[in-house]
Amino acid sequence: MAGRAANRRALICAATCAALALSPALAVADDGSDLSAQQLAQQAKKNLLAAESVHLKLTDRSAGSAASRTQPTSMDLALDRDGNCVGILRMGGKGGSVELIKRGKEVWMKPDTAFWKSQVPGPQGDAVAELFKDRYIHGSTKDVMLKGLADTCDLSSFQKQVDSGTSAEGKSLKKGAETTRDGTKVIPLTTTKAGKKAVLYVTSKSPHRLVRATQKGRGTDTVLTFTDYDKPVPSATPSPSRTVDIGKLQQELQNV
Numbered sequence: 001m002a003g004r005a006a007n008r009r010a011l012i013c014a015a016t017c018a019a020l021a022l023s024p025a026l027a028v029a030d031d032g033s034d035l036s037a038q039q040l041a042q043q044a045k046k047n048l049l050a051a052e053s054v055h056l057k058l059t060d061r062s063a064g065s066a067a068s069r070t071q072p073t074s075m076d077l078a079l080d081r082d083g084n085c086v087g088i089l090r091m092g093g094k095g096g097s098v099e100l101i102k103r104g105k106e107v108w109m110k111p112d113t114a115f116w117k118s119q120v121p122g123p124q125g126d127a128v129a130e131l132f133k134d135r136y137i138h139g140s141t142k143d144v145m146l147k148g149l150a151d152t153c154d155l156s157s158f159q160k161q162v163d164s165g166t167s168a169e170g171k172s173l174k175k176g177a178e179t180t181r182d183g184t185k186v187i188p189l190t191t192t193k194a195g196k197k198a199v200l201y202v203t204s205k206s207p208h209r210l211v212r213a214t215q216k217g218r219g220t221d222t223v224l225t226f227t228d229y230d231k232p233v234p235s236a237t238p239s240p241s242r243t244v245d246i247g248k249l250q251q252e253l254q255n256v
Helices: 002-017 037-050 113-119 123-131 144-151 155-164 168-172 246-254
Strands: 053-060 072-080 085-091 097-103 106-111 136-140 179-181 184-193 196-203 210-217 220-227 243-245
Touching: 037 155, 037 184, 037 196, 037 210, 097 113, 097 144, 106 113, 106 144, 113 123, 136 144, 136 246, 144 246, 168 184, 184 210, 243 246
Parallel strands: 136 243
Antiparallel strands: 053 072, 053 220, 072 085, 085 097, 097 106, 106 136, 179 184, 184 196, 196 210, 210 220
8 A cells, every 4th residue: 555655646746747837936917817827827836835735636537547446546635734634535446445534643544345355355355344344444654554545645745746847838838718617717728748638727816726637638537626725624533433453454464
């Protein structure tokens, strides 16, 4: 599980980093209709980097992703810069799903039966799934088995990836006509590179925020949405009666 964290972060960033690779910040007005594509994108990038928290949803329909039981085809995560996170990851194929809660360095994960069966081969998978049914595995970011999932909840790391994507690609952005996405008035910004078309949907009104990003072409088909900028991540954690220490899981897996 730990080795897949980088892939998850890369998947999230892929839908935004290329098009948010921008030139230096420009002086801008508040009305989105008066701004260039580059100015709108720069404002969206600035506000994304400044966000203390955000709720992101990722859907990956890329070729081959649906068949992968080890990579998520969708994520629904509320996360902040303090390392707190709540959400769910859904794997491709019959890989199942994992509910995830992180508060600081503490981590809880609750895989469903399909996830356990995909991770633990043979009848042992059934046994582990039954043993930990409807319960959270509890540990910390120091536990190798939990660290990979926990790293997915690192908003600061994601922001660093976006911030490091600086090049001249932002100059190729094309501004479209105002439209509506999920009830919000937005302006689409489009760019194409290496056969892949990326579209950023930035709010028309100030503060100009990225609310949706898509990328399609050459085996890629991802949709990423951003909502609840700066809204606190839910703080509830599972009760002790609903949790099992990570050590118990490690013991069981050693017997598999």
